[in-house]
Ligand SMILES: *[C@@H]1O[C@H](CO)[C@@H](O)[C@H](O)[C@H]1NC(C)=O
């Protein structure tokens with residue numbers, strides 16, 4: 631559907647943009663916030679255990695792409711259709727290390743969530759950092775629901791009669807089956823080397839500039 635819609639545009643410019651196999655081509659409004667990107671390819675790369683952020687990042691890098699996000703509702707709708715039902719995938723975005731540190735210091739275990747309420751660590755401000763420079767994240771930030779930001783846990787380590795709490799809070803952005811964003815642990819639990827995510831992540835959403843073959 632989207633491809634059919636975009637084909638005339640591509641035709642008119644006289645240069646056909648080529649995306650990786652099964653990726654969709656989107657026309658974007660170039661601004662300073664998306665590195666003046668006019669056209670962008672987004673698609674899912676299937677792979678196991680994509681809750682492990684370094685693996686998801688690597689899977690996109692292998693395609694010379696980057697973890698990515700949809701930039702508007704039209705892109706999101708098309709990607710939900712492309713993704714298919716019941717699939718959860720890794721997408722771009724994770725908590726900044728500074729907000730994680732602030733949260734561990736101030737809120738962890740207190741049952742409150744005040745770090746995320748206002749200022750730097752509000753989701754609409756600078757809670758998230760992103761890999762991809764070619765996507766304006768405003769649409770994501772405006773759509774991100776505040777629920778499920780915190781699912782706290784820690785591994786207690788006994789040292790000389792004192793328990794040191796090694797905190798772990800989910801901090802990586804994922805897309806659930808219905809296209810809604812969720813926050814999950816970015817790696818395995820070091821305590822037992824097992825995933826402690828709510829869902830199973832079967833792919834990564836990757837973005838790359840199209841090629842323009844002569
Ligand atoms: C910004 O866009 C240009 C193409 O217009 C691309 O070559 C460059 O790699 C992009 N920068 C980043 C950081 O992706």
Ligand SMILES: *[C@@H]1O[C@H](CO)[C@@H](O)[C@H](O)[C@H]1NC(C)=O
Pocket residue numbers: 715716
């Ligand atoms: C999605 O999951 C539901 C509940 O687990 C199941 O009934 C349904 O058949 C699944 N759909 C697909 C397309 O796999």
